[in-house]
Amino acid sequence: MTGFAEDAEEDGAAARGSAARALAVLALVLEHGPVSPQRLTELSGLSRTAVHRAIHALIEQGYIRYQLGKMHVIVTAGLRARIDGAFFSPPGIDAISRAVDAGLKHRRIQCEIAVLSREGGFRLVETTAPDHDVEDDFFDSELVSVLLSHFEPVEVTRITAKALREAGEGASVEPEYLDRFRLARHQGFLWNAQLGTMCLRLAGDPEQAVAIRLFGRGAARLRQRDCVETVEAMARISPKMFPNLATIRI
Numbered sequence: 253m254t255g256f257a258e259d260a261e262e263d264g265a266a267a268r269g270s271a272a273r274a275l276a277v278l279a280l281v282l283e284h285g286p287v288s289p290q291r292l293t294e295l296s297g298l299s300r301t302a303v304h305r306a307i308h309a310l311i312e313q314g315y316i317r318y319q320l321g322k323m324h325v326i327v328t329a330g331l332r333a334r335i336d337g338a339f340f341s342p343p344g345i346d347a348i349s350r351a352v353d354a355g356l357k358h359r360r361i362q363c364e365i366a367v368l369s370r371e372g373g374f375r376l377v378e379t380t381a382p383d384h385d386v387e388d389d390f391f392d393s394e395l396v397s398v399l400l401s402h403f404e405p406v407e408v409t410r411i412t413a414k415a416l417r418e419a420g421e422g423a424s425v426e427p428e429y430l431d432r433f434r435l436a437r438h439q440g441f442l443w444n445a446q447l448g449t450m451c452l453r454l455a456g457d458p459e460q461a462v463a464i465r466l467f468g469r470g471a472a473r474l475r476q477r478d479c480v481e482t483v484e485a486m487a488r489i490s491p492k493m494f495p496n497l498a499t500i501r502i
Contacts, residue, residue, distance in 0.1 A: 270309070273298060277306040281316055286324035342367055344457060345377055351493055352464060355486030356380065360469050361478065368399035368461045372411040381469070390415045391425060394442045395465045397432035398451040401440070402461030408433060440496025448473035452483065455495050 273296075280295050281287055287295075293303045307325055310316045315331045318324065341349070345365065352363050364379035374396060390396050400408050416423050436442050441452040449467040456462040466482060468474045480501060487497055494500060 270305070273302050274306040274309050277303060278310055278315055281310075281325055281327055285316075286319055286322070286326045288324050292325075342377060342460065342462075344462065347490055348454060348462065348464075348493065349378060351486045351490035354489045355482050359478070359482055359485075360472060361474060361482055362467050362469055364395075364465045364467075366395055366399060366463055366465070367456075368396065368402070368411075368463075370403070370407065370411075370459055372414040374399070390419070391423070391429050394432060394436075394444060394449070395451045395463055397429070398436045398440075398442055398453050398463045399461040400433050401436035401453055402456055402463075439499050440494065441500050443476050443479070445476070448475070450474070450476065450479040450483075452494060452500065453496070455492050 276296055276298070277292055280292055284291070284295065289300070289303055289307060292298075292307075293300050296303060298306070307316065310325075311318075314328055316325045317328050319326055345367075348365060352365065356363055362379070362381040364381070365377045366375065367377055368374050374390065400411065403411070412425060412429075416425070432442060436451075436453065441450060443450045447467070449465060451463055451465045454462040454464060466474065466479045483494060483497070483500055487494055
């Protein structure tokens with residue numbers, strides 16, 4: 253019985269190894285294709301046999317094919333369609349997610365990561381609380397206010413106008429909306445003592461704003477100091493994550 257278990261474990265390890273090699277070869281084809289098997293062997297550091305097996309497996313799955321009349325492999329249109337339909341982590345979020353995960357360890361704090369594009373598209377990217385309802389009212393959301401603070405006032409005006417058109421008749425901008433934007437732009441964060449939440453602007457790229465919202469688990473309320481300590485833990489993992497860390501520490 254022990255021998256059977258060991259054989260099964262070895263078979264599983266071999267399958268995982270084969271999958272890893274196939275993914276490595278596919279990544280190289282995506283980056284360098286059309287590319288020959290010989291060049292893939294040089295680029296990957298794998299043996300010729302391993303590369304040919306990976307190519308065969310990828311062809312069977314419909315991910316790549318040989319060019320007609322050539323010994324070069326290219327990515328198929330079918331893979332492109334699958335990639336277009338897939339969910340990708342937005343640019344810059346992978347490193348942020350790792351830092352957030354590390355900063356939250358052993359802390360009774362939840363977090364959500366959101367992005368806002370220059371065109372005004374707001375999206376919750378990740379959350380540690382799957383059942384949590386994200387603030388979705390554009391004009392009342394502190395998270396949106398912090399995201400808007402990433403942009404210049406003229407861009408905020410354009411994004412706000414678009415949100416008003418989409419909200420329909422009766423939608424309006426209250427003074428608090430502009431007050432939150434100004435404060436968030438000055439501080440880089442907003443703290444809501446009543447709800448025990450903190451929304452913070454993260455260093456993003458010119459095309460999109462990124463922000464996180466920290467809040468307690470369940471009915472638990474957070475102190476601002478708890479949030480600051482969590483932010484500092486995140487900043488140790490990713491020092492460039494918060495553009496206004498000195499302000500947050502006050």
